Amino acid sequence: MARPTEHEVLAAVLQIRCGSLQVLAWQRALPPDSGRWSLPGGLLGDDEDVEQSVRRQLAEKVDLGEVTHVEQLGVFSRPDRVPDVRRVATAFLGLVPSDADPAVPPDTQWHPLAALPPTAFDHAAIVADAHDRLRAKLSYTNLGFALAPREFTISALRDLYVAALGHPVSATNLQRVLTRRQVLEPTGAVAPPGPAGGRPAALFRFTDHVLRVTDAFAVLRPPTGPPSGPGEATRVVVP
Amino acid sequence: MARPTEHEVLAAVLQIRCGSLQVLAWQRALPPDSGRWSLPGGLLGDDEDVEQSVRRQLAEKVDLGEVTHVEQLGVFSRPDRVPDVRRVATAFLGLVPSDADPAVPPDTQWHPLAALPPTAFDHAAIVADAHDRLRAKLSYTNLGFALAPREFTISALRDLYVAALGHPVSATNLQRVLTRRQVLEPTGAVAPPGPAGGRPAALFRFTDHVLRVTDAFAVLRPPTGPPSGPGEATRVVVP
Numbered sequence: 363m364a365r366p367t368e369h370e371v372l373a374a375v376l377q378i379r380c381g382s383l384q385v386l387a388w389q390r391a392l393p394p395d396s397g398r399w400s401l402p403g404g405l406l407g408d409d410e411d412v413e414q415s416v417r418r419q420l421a422e423k424v425d426l427g428e429v430t431h432v433e434q435l436g437v438f439s440r441p442d443r444v445p446d447v448r449r450v451a452t453a454f455l456g457l458v459p460s461d462a463d464p465a466v467p468p469d470t471q472w473h474p475l476a477a478l479p480p481t482a483f484d485h486a487a488i489v490a491d492a493h494d495r496l497r498a499k500l501s502y503t504n505l506g507f508a509l510a511p512r513e514f515t516i517s518a519l520r521d522l523y524v525a526a527l528g529h530p531v532s533a534t535n536l537q538r539v540l541t542r543r544q545v546l547e548p549t550g551a552v553a554p555p556g557p558a559g560g561r562p563a564a565l566f567r568f569t570d571h572v573l574r575v576t577d578a579f580a581v582l583r584p585p586t587g588p589p590s591g592p593g594e595a596t597r598v599v600v601p
Numbered sequence: 602m603a604r605p606t607e608h609e610v611l612a613a614v615l616q617i618r619c620g621s622l623q624v625l626a627w628q629r630a631l632p633p634d635s636g637r638w639s640l641p642g643g644l645l646g647d648d649e650d651v652e653q654s655v656r657r658q659l660a661e662k663v664d665l666g667e668v669t670h671v672e673q674l675g676v677f678s679r680p681d682r683v684p685d686v687r688r689v690a691t692a693f694l695g696l697v698p699s700d701a702d703p704a705v706p707p708d709t710q711w712h713p714l715a716a717l718p719p720t721a722f723d724h725a726a727i728v729a730d731a732h733d734r735l736r737a738k739l740s741y742t743n744l745g746f747a748l749a750p751r752e753f754t755i756s757a758l759r760d761l762y763v764a765a766l767g768h769p770v771s772a773t774n775l776q777r778v779l780t781r782r783q784v785l786e787p788t789g790a791v792a793p794p795g796p797a798g799g800r801p802a803a804l805f806r807f808t809d810h811v812l813r814v815t816d817a818f819a820v821l822r823p824p825t826g827p828p829s830g831p832g833e834a835t836r837v838v839v840p
Binding site: 367369408412413434437450452502575 | 604605606607608645647648649650651652673675676678679680687689691737740741814
């Protein structure tokens with residue numbers, strides 16, 4: 363009943379650029395789907411697991427040092443997702459902070475999610491899932507750290523959340539909620555005044571740069587200490 | 602570089618039985634790992650995706666009508682996870698309510714997670730991941746619905762949370778938090794008095810039987826309505 367399958371890994375790497383949420387993709391030069399845009403990735407190698415594979419293959423497109431968070435998104439396995447062969451994909455979400463500008467190869471570009479060019483295979487569905495995961499985790503974790511520069515004004519952070527969520531967000535409420543949940547803290551410094559002058563804005567930073575659920579029911583926490591978040595920055599995590 | 606891979610699906614189906622969190626497994630009669638206990642599952646078929654496959658293969662071991670929640674847990678892909686072949690697994694978490702007692706085949710039994718018999722391959726790691734996911738989601742979603750009977754006293758619900766989390770939980774705090782988050786509601790009825798007599802205890806139920814994040818930052822919600830939870834009961838969801 364089961365013919366041999368190929369297994370590939372694919373990464374939807376998202377970054378907020380010029381105020382819009384964008385995804386990294388490369389243009390296929392050969393069939394199938396030549397001319398269409400593919401997510402970075404490729405076949406699983408014999409001596410690696412999917413986490414090692416996605417990091418190896420992402421490194422061919424972008425400096426991994428700029429990717430602050432990588433997590434498994436899910437398995438895409440429709441029998442007809444790729445023509446002629448049975449190929450199962452493990453998809454990942456990757457995030458790059460808004461102030462990075464990693465070098466990418468000539469065939470590779472950032473594309474706004476709101477104006478994706480024609481994508482290969484089921485990659486548009488993977489991008490949509492990545493966007494859904496990002497929106498969900500912004501709402502119950504500290505994942506904003508992976509989209510933001512190390513230091514930022516609340517107004518700049520609000521703009522990042524607006525771009526990622528796709529709806530208006532109040533800067534005042536954002537600061538209040540993220541501070542109460544100990545996600546944000548002031549650095550003590552202020553931003554240089556903008557062209558319009560005015561009062562200098564306080565700078566903030568994320569308290570952690572590893573993923574954690576920010577508001578687990580206190581009553582359900584273990585008696586000693588908070589639930590530990592997984593790993594260091596850019597470690598591949600399964601949510 | 603990439604030899605053909607097999608792809609399998611595996612399910613860690615958890616249920617609280619006799620006050621302890623247990624997992625469904627079947628005993629292997631043949632090598633490799635004969636005599637050891639395996640999670641239900643098997644090779645991905647040619648005409649199905651992993652969600653269809655896990656439901657088909659689970660149905661060989663347990664009445665799917667009793668499985669109230671199934672979600673992708675992650676991909677297990679160490680090159681040496683199964684001897685002689687390259688086999689990648691998509692693992693799922695399944696949950697069965699504590700008052701169900703589904704029939705299972707003769708080779709299949711429930712085992713307390715605290716006293717697992719020798720397990721096949723990397724299945725113990727999958728069970729550990731399933732337990733971690735369950736603990737995490739009990740703390741920021743309404744996932745308790747999938748472990749509990751349709752109606753229950755707070756004291757009985759507390760016992761389920763204690764079994765799943767592995768640490769003490771206050772019934773008073775549990776009721777307060779889950780009520781405030783609109784996860785629980787009273788049915789208006791009371792439980793029959795126990796052998797010790799005393800005041801009859803109020804019965805409660807979960808307000809929803811589909812997974813949702815119960816306390817997304819209100820400030821990050823879309824302007825109209827709450828974020829919609831995925832699908833109907835027992836639909837396979839990716840978190």
